[in-house]
Structure formats: structure tokens, C-alpha cells
Amino acid sequence: MRVGVLVSGRGSNLQALINAYNEGKIKGEIALVISDNPQAYAIERCKRHGIEYAVVERREFKSKLEFERRMVELLKEKGVELVVLAGFMRVLSGEFLKAFPMRVINIHPSLIPAFQGLHAQRQALEYGAKLTGCTVHFVSEELDNGPVIVQACVPVLPQDTEESLSQRILEFEHKILPQAVKWISEGRVEVEGRKVVVKGAIYGTLPVNPQLEDFL
Structure with missing residues (x-):
């Protein structure tokens, strides 16, 4: 691709x-x-x-x-x-x-639909969120609101500043964006309405997200 x-x-x-x-x-x-x-x-x-x-x-x-x-x-x-x-x-x-x-994707530094638009990390801090993260999603005409392909969660620590939180989220952006591109290039991504399914991906609740195993 x-x-x-x-x-x-x-x-x-x-x-x-x-x-x-x-x-x-x-x-x-x-x-x-x-x-x-x-x-x-x-x-x-x-x-x-x-x-x-x-x-x-x-x-x-x-x-x-x-x-x-x-x-x-x-x-x-x-x-x-x-x-x-x-x-x-x-x-x-x-x-x-x-x-x-359905061939335009974006990386956004929050778990959308939370904290859309600019300064998402600052929004998370000001809201008092305990978890935030990053999202790769298909782009729609609604800002930061297209179907979600993959997300990564990042804890918001009591001592966090906007800079420190942004940096920690960025580390996961660098993992999930290539992962999403890989899936799409392999023809594994299916979209039905707002729901995105990755063929062959393992879904479950584990300490490490198995969907990211190739990049961790």
C-alpha cells in the first residue's frame, strides 16, 4: 500500500x-x-x-x-x-x-470521544480525568469523531503537567499509529457504521494489549 x-x-x-x-x-x-x-x-x-x-x-x-x-x-x-x-x-x-x-486516518491525543479538538492533554488535566490516552481513527467531517481503529490508555498522574502528560501519551502514539497503518495495509480492517473490527486481532482484558504486540 x-x-x-x-x-x-x-x-x-x-x-x-x-x-x-x-x-x-x-x-x-x-x-x-x-x-x-x-x-x-x-x-x-x-x-x-x-x-x-x-x-x-x-x-x-x-x-x-x-x-x-x-x-x-x-x-x-x-x-x-x-x-x-x-x-x-x-x-x-x-x-x-x-x-x-474511508482512507484518511488521524492520530489524536485523547480517548475520543473525550477531549476533542486542540489541547486535549490540557483538557484532560483540567477535567480531572484519571485516564486519558490516544486514538487512531478514520477521519469524518465531525472533528475528532470518526470510527475508532485503536486506542491506548495512559494514566493521569497527580504531579502531571501538560508537558509531562503529552510526552507520555506521545510514546503510545508512536506505537498505535504504525500498528493501525499495518492493519489497514494488510486488508484486515473492516468498518460497519461506527464499529471497526480488525480481522485476526485478539481482543480481551490483559495487562498488555495483545493488539500491540508487534510494536511493544
């Missing part, structure tokens, strides 16, 4: 994907990375690993629609079959999603 990745910042989740491909854990390739930020450190990661990238800035286009059409055009040119949002800080419209139906 040829994967396209959209980024806006440092690209640590992009690096997790690159590592998984380089280690042979995922078959296929990252065909293209698109950044809407020309200063994103994710671009340096692409250069370091010889991955093709493009910078597409919103300000260069008269409308959001034209901006998204350019990204779709570039992704289609590279034969991209799955689009991964890895720290992409823009909300995509229904027009973009129609170009890749």
Missing part, C-alpha cells in the same frame, strides 16, 4: 512510521509527505530518509477548496491509497475526504 502523510510540525509520528517501514514491520512505502508549513522539522526527516515531500501552503491559494484540491492532486499523482494525518493542524473538508473514502 502506498501511503501519503500530511504534517505541520516536528513529525515525530512520521518518524515512527518511517522506522516501522525501515524495520520491515509494514509492507509498502511512504509515497509522499505533504507539509503545509515550510519550516516543519518533518521535512528534515524526509530529507534524511530520502522520502519525497512537497510543501503546500494555504496562503498560496484563494480558497480552502483550491488548497485541498492541490494536495489531492499530488497524492493521486503518487498513487496514494491511504492518507495519514500525523500532526496535521488543519481540518479537512468533506471534499477532500470524498477523494479518499
